[in-house]
Structure formats: structure tokens, C-alpha cells
Amino acid sequence: MSSNREIHLASRPQGWPTGDNFRLVTTEVPVPGPGQLVVRNQYISVDPYMRGRMNDVRSYVPPFALDAPLDGGAVGEVVAGGSDEISLGDTVLHGLGWREFALLDAKAARKVDPGLAPLTAYLGVLGMTGLTAYAGLLEVAAMKPGETVFVSGAAGAVGSVVGQIAKLRGAGRVVGSAGSAAKVERLRALGFDAAFDYHDGPVRDLLRAAAPGGVDVYFDNVGGEHLEAAISSMNPHGRAAICGMIAHYNDTEPPAAPRNLAQVIGKRLTLRGFLVSDHGQLREQFVREVSGWLREGTLSYDETIVDGLENAPAAFLGLLRGENLGKMLVRV
Amino acid sequence: MSSNREIHLASRPQGWPTGDNFRLVTTEVPVPGPGQLVVRNQYISVDPYMRGRMNDVRSYVPPFALDAPLDGGAVGEVVAGGSDEISLGDTVLHGLGWREFALLDAKAARKVDPGLAPLTAYLGVLGMTGLTAYAGLLEVAAMKPGETVFVSGAAGAVGSVVGQIAKLRGAGRVVGSAGSAAKVERLRALGFDAAFDYHDGPVRDLLRAAAPGGVDVYFDNVGGEHLEAAISSMNPHGRAAICGMIAHYNDTEPPAAPRNLAQVIGKRLTLRGFLVSDHGQLREQFVREVSGWLREGTLSYDETIVDGLENAPAAFLGLLRGENLGKMLVRV
Numbered sequence: 299m300s301s302n303r304e305i306h307l308a309s310r311p312q313g314w315p316t317g318d319n320f321r322l323v324t325t326e327v328p329v330p331g332p333g334q335l336v337v338r339n340q341y342i343s344v345d346p347y348m349r350g351r352m353n354d355v356r357s358y359v360p361p362f363a364l365d366a367p368l369d370g371g372a373v374g375e376v377v378a379g380g381s382d383e384i385s386l387g388d389t390v391l392h393g394l395g396w397r398e399f400a401l402l403d404a405k406a407a408r409k410v411d412p413g414l415a416p417l418t419a420y421l422g423v424l425g426m427t428g429l430t431a432y433a434g435l436l437e438v439a440a441m442k443p444g445e446t447v448f449v450s451g452a453a454g455a456v457g458s459v460v461g462q463i464a465k466l467r468g469a470g471r472v473v474g475s476a477g478s479a480a481k482v483e484r485l486r487a488l489g490f491d492a493a494f495d496y497h498d499g500p501v502r503d504l505l506r507a508a509a510p511g512g513v514d515v516y517f518d519n520v521g522g523e524h525l526e527a528a529i530s531s532m533n534p535h536g537r538a539a540i541c542g543m544i545a546h547y548n549d550t551e552p553p554a555a556p557r558n559l560a561q562v563i564g565k566r567l568t569l570r571g572f573l574v575s576d577h578g579q580l581r582e583q584f585v586r587e588v589s590g591w592l593r594e595g596t597l598s599y600d601e602t603i604v605d606g607l608e609n610a611p612a613a614f615l616g617l618l619r620g621e622n623l624g625k626m627l628v629r630v
Numbered sequence: 631m632s633s634n635r636e637i638h639l640a641s642r643p644q645g646w647p648t649g650d651n652f653r654l655v656t657t658e659v660p661v662p663g664p665g666q667l668v669v670r671n672q673y674i675s676v677d678p679y680m681r682g683r684m685n686d687v688r689s690y691v692p693p694f695a696l697d698a699p700l701d702g703g704a705v706g707e708v709v710a711g712g713s714d715e716i717s718l719g720d721t722v723l724h725g726l727g728w729r730e731f732a733l734l735d736a737k738a739a740r741k742v743d744p745g746l747a748p749l750t751a752y753l754g755v756l757g758m759t760g761l762t763a764y765a766g767l768l769e770v771a772a773m774k775p776g777e778t779v780f781v782s783g784a785a786g787a788v789g790s791v792v793g794q795i796a797k798l799r800g801a802g803r804v805v806g807s808a809g810s811a812a813k814v815e816r817l818r819a820l821g822f823d824a825a826f827d828y829h830d831g832p833v834r835d836l837l838r839a840a841a842p843g844g845v846d847v848y849f850d851n852v853g854g855e856h857l858e859a860a861i862s863s864m865n866p867h868g869r870a871a872i873c874g875m876i877a878h879y880n881d882t883e884p885p886a887a888p889r890n891l892a893q894v895i896g897k898r899l900t901l902r903g904f905l906v907s908d909h910g911q912l913r914e915q916f917v918r919e920v921s922g923w924l925r926e927g928t929l930s931y932d933e934t935i936v937d938g939l940e941n942a943p944a945a946f947l948g949l950l951r952g953e954n955l956g957k958m959l960v961r962v
Contacts, residue, residue: 521891540894552890554889555887557884565690568902569900569902570899571898573898
């Protein structure tokens with residue numbers, strides 16, 4: 299425990315990132331001040347939204363700084379420092395991933411119980427990922443029982459949970475899209491009523507065949523052609539919860555689709571972008587309901603775990619290429 | 631009263647309509663059956679949404695039939711027939727414009743009082759146009775006092791009422807766009823805090839200058855570059871009520887999306903299309919509130935009146951080119 303390793307942003311990607319945009323840096327293990335903790339990270343979360351923060355544009359979160367560590371959700375063990383609530387040896391959830399040892403204010407950490415759920419679940423299905431699915435589907439899109447739900451990026455961490463929650467909450471039909479035959483098979487196993495590989499044809503045609511009665515709720519992780527297809531298939535008064543547009547994160551030109559946006563008028567559609575950070579008031583209900591489903595075994599979740607902090611950039615690049623099934627994590 | 635004249639749809643326009651798409655047809659004055667009325671139309675409403683119905687596509691209303699009269703809002707006098715509620719000589723509002731004499735079920739007509747407001751107001755500020763403005767601003771976009779509102783097509787029938795209602799309901803700043811210097815001047819006279827001619831530069835720049843604090847509510851009549859500019863200027867949690875996209879009605883190629891649509895996520899924007907027909911439950915409150923403003927003289931409305939049924943196609947073409955100030959009407 300004499301040295302620390304961190305992943306820094308070495309340069310801002312233009313279009314698709316490459317390994318050269320990242321740098322592994324060795325530093326000193328930090329020393330906690332009063333009210334601070336040092337956490338030895340065990341798992342770090344790798345998320346698509348990080349791509350936006352690599353650009354030098356003002357957004358809902360500040361861009362990552364160059365030549366400084368990236369950050370993101372992480373769980374680990376307190377190895378130095380502490381507070382009235384948090385002691386040495388406690389396991390905590392916090393926001394300073396992408397490094398072996400994190401120095402943070404104790405107030406910025408939340409204690410979790412490693413006996414109640416696997417550590418990784420606190421980053422995924424019981425964490426930000428799960429709450430994103432839960433809030434987007436039930437609050438932003440206000441899904442009602444009997445409705446048809448379409449989820450893009452459905453084999454991803456958020457999408458696979460969206461589809462399962464939709465079924466558990468009484469959706470009439472749940473359709474998912476993904477990027478490979480294996481993922482499509484997995485979606486069927488998870489209980490999706492229909493699933494397709496978006497490489498197999500125009501998304502509009504694939505969706506129309508999978509949801510012949512139209513779509514009431516669209517949970518968008520992809521944007522572009524998927525959003526256009528969803529608008530085309532949506533029934534009157536349909537709602538889209540716009541969570542992500544991974545199809546565009548590496549665009550160097552502004553995207554052209556959806557070209558049929560005018561349909562929102564005649565169909566009275568609502569397209570609503572959201573961030574999970576606005577829906578913290580749902581957390582308690584979410585944890586109660588989702589833990590119940592996990593205990594019953596009615597909700598499953600997939601994880602793709604990459605070993606070694608030095609492989610975190612590769613994990614991130616793989617995530618952008620859709621190489622993950624479910625939640626992408628790095629075991630430090 | 632021995633012959634009747636109607637405007638028929640002679641052919642479906644490809645792109646911009648021309649006079650050749652319409653035909654003036656002379657027919658017999660209809661004879662009412664039991665429970666029917668014959669109404670001599672005095673004013674007919676000319677509306678942008680009619681352009682969509684000229685295409686042979688399924689939408690929220692069926693397309694116009696070829697070689698049959700067009701229809702749309704109209705007011706006129708009952709000259710034959712009647713019912714328990716409606717008598718000869720009554721003035722009624724109904725949906726069969728674009729002809730001199732309309733034959734309709736008495737149940738499809740609503741008696742109006744020509745002493746309470748000018749006849750034309752029942753087609754405009756106190757009719758569908760006014761309710762569109764009222765419902766879109768206050769219910770769909772849920773404008774709150776103090777907010778900044780941007781209206782495109784602001785010198786049109788709906789837009790000019792949206793801007794004024796926004797001010798009367800306490801908007802902090804109201805910005806309008808229009809297509810000529812004269813219209814911009816008129817918007818200032820109507821109480822808009824800022825107005826610009828969209829020909830004067832990129833809409834994005836013009837809007838940013840007119841609303842330096844950003845936009846909370848966007849009332850869209852135009853689509854395209856206007857919607858893109860609005861998304862760029864919108865503040866977090868902004869709402870857009872999508873009423874029309876006149877910029878696209880004559881497109882022969884699908885328009886490119888607002889290329890910045892991904893901003894809806896980070897800013898948590900809501901884009902919501904609507905049709906006034908879903909908001910009838912507001913009518914009573916709307917008529918009460920708007921009549922009050924009209925009586926006080928705090929709400930003004932403009933009309934562009936074209937004489938002669940034979941000129942209705944020209945009026946419609948002029949409307950699509952933005953030649954109207956306020957409501958476009960034909961005096962039969």
C-alpha cells in the first residue's frame with residue numbers, strides 16, 4: 299500500500315476514443331485529513347455517459363479535466379480515516395472510481411452492507427443503474443399495466459432491468475433490441491416477449507414486426523434510427539423516456555435522425571429526457587421493490603467484469619462497442 | 631339561393647401546393663332532412679394543419695378526399711332546417727367550411743351569440759385557435775409565472791395569442807419570431823419583450839440574443855431550425871409544446887432532426903406534441919378568462935380577411951407563405 303494507480307484522461311477523443319486517450323499514472327497513496335476517508339476500491343462502474351464528459355463542453359456535469367483521474371461510481375473498503383458513521387473496514391459506495399485508492403470526505407460516501415447483496419449490485423441493479431431503469435420507466439414514462447414497452451440497448455445494464463421491471467409491473471408486451479444474436483437470446487431468457495438484433499434490417503421494420511400493436515412506452519438508450527423507429531411505431535399518447543443516445547456519443551457530425559419528429563403532434567407523443575439524479579426521492583421505494591424481486595428470483599441481472607484497473611480503458615471502449623452483457627465493471 | 635359553390639381538392643399537392651390543386655365547383659343548394667340544417671357560411675377558417683390532410687396519409691384526421699369539398703371551421707346563418715335547439719336565423723359554428731351552403735346534422739353545430747363577440751372571433755381567439763394557444767401554453771407546457779417563453783410563428787393566429795396570454799399569466803419574458811420586419815414591429819406592439827425576424831441570421835444566434843437567460847417554455851409552430859435553436863437555448867427542465875411544424879409541411883424529403891436532440895437528456899427537457907381536440911375540458915375556463923381579457927382590452931388579436939369563396943385557395947397558399955397577420959379567414 300505504498301503506491302496508488304489512477305487512470306487519467308490524457309487527451310480528449312475526437313469521435314471514437316482509443317487507448318491513447320487514457321494514461322495509467324502511479325501516485326502516492328493519499329493521507330486522510332479530518333472527516334476524510336481513504337477507500338481501497340474493489341469494483342468500479344464503467345458507464346456510457348462518461349463519453350460525454352470527455353468532450354470539453356458544458357453539460358449537466360462538468361467535463362473531465364485533462365491529466366487528472368477520471369471518476370465514476372465505485373465500491374471499496376475504508377483503509378484509513380473515518381467519521382462518526384464510517385469506520386475502518388467498512389464497505390462504502392462513492393463517486394471516485396478509476397483509481398485504486400480514493401480520498402474523499404466521509405459525507406460523500408454511503409455505507410453498504412456486503413452481507414445483504416453482492417458488492418457489484420450496489421453499482422448496478424441496486425444502484426444508479428437500477429434506479430435509472432426504475433425511474434425512467436415508472437416515473438418519466440409513467441408506464442401503465444397492459445402497455446407495450448420497447449427498450450433499445452436492452453441487453454445493457456439499464457435496458458435489461460427496464461424490460462424485466464416492465465413485465466413485473468404488468469406491461470402487456472415488452473420488446474427489446476440488442477446488437478447480437480446471443481444478446482437477443484438472453485433477452486428472451488429474461489422474459490422479453492420479443493427481441494431483435496438491430497443489424498438484421500431497418501429498425502423500423504424489425505420493431506413493427508415485434509410490436510404489431512404499436513408501442514406505448516419507449517425507453518431510449520440509443521437514439522438515432524432507434525428513436526425514429528420508435529416514433530413511427532408509437533401509439534397515440536405514447537411516451538418516450540430518453541435516457542441515453544449511445545449511437546451518437548462518438549459522432550463527429552450532428553446526427554440526422556429522427557426525421558419523423560413531426561409525428562409527435564398528430565400522435566400527441568411526449569419525449570422526455572431525464573437524469574437519475576433528479577429522482578432520488580424514489581430511492582427508498584426502488585430499493586424495497588427491487589430487493590424483493592431479487593430475493594424472489596424474479597429479477598436477474600448480468601455483469602461483465604474486467605480484471606485490473608489498467609484494463610478500465612479497454613472496458614470502457616468495449617462498452618461503447620457493445621461488448622458487454624449487462625453491467626460493465628472493473629475489479630480493481 | 632339556387633346554386634351552391636364549393637372548393638374541391640382536385641389533386642394532391644407534391645411539395646408546395648398551387649392553385650391547380652383546387653377546383654371551384656358549382657352544385658345544388660342542399661335540402662335538409664330531419665334534424666339537419668343548411669347553413670349559409672359567412673366566414674371560413676383557413677388553417678395550416680389542412681396541408682397535412684391534403685396528403686394521402688393516415689393521421690389523426692383522415693385525409694381530404696379528392697373531388698370532394700374541403701372542410702374546416704366556419705360560422706354562418708341557418709337558412710333551412712332546424713332542431714329543438716337551433717332555429718332558422720340562428721348563427722352557428724360548425725366544421726363544414728370551404729363551401730357557401732353547408733348541410734349538417736344539427737348536433738354537429740354549436741349556436742353562438744353574434745351580439746357577444748364578432749363572428750370571426752368564434753373561429754379565432756375565442757375558438758379553436760385561442761384554445762390551442764391557451765391549452766398548449768398552460769396545460770401542455772405548464773408555464774409558470776416568471777418563466778421565459780419563446781413562441782415561433784408568433785405573428786400568426788395561435789402565436790400572437792400565446793405570447794399575450796404568457797404575459798397576462800405572468801411570464802418573466804416573452805420572445806417571438808416572425809417572418810418580416812412589420813410582423814416583428816406588431817409583436818412589440820402586442821407586448822412581446824423581444825421579437826426577431828428569422829431571416830436576419832441563424833435562429834440560434836437571434837434567439838440567444840433575445841433570451842440571454844435561456845428559454846423555459848417553447849411553443850413550437852414552426853419546427854426545423856426553430857426547434858433546434860429552442861433546444862439549444864432551453865434551460866434545465868424546459869418544456870416544449872409542439873403545436874405545428876409549418877416549416878416542414880411542404881417538404882418532399884424527410885427533414886433532418888433537430889441535430890441537437892441529445893440535449894434533452896442533460897437538460898431534462900420535455901417535448902410534447904398536442905392537438906387541441908384533447909383539451910376540450912379547458913374550454914369553459916378558457917372562454918371565461920379570454921373573454922375577460924378581450925373585454926378589458928388587455929388581449930388583442932389580428933385578422934387577415936380575404937373576400938370571396940373563390941379566393942379561399944389563394945388565402946391558404948398565402949397562409950403557407952406567411953402572408954397573414956393573425957388569423958386567416960375568408961368572408962364568403
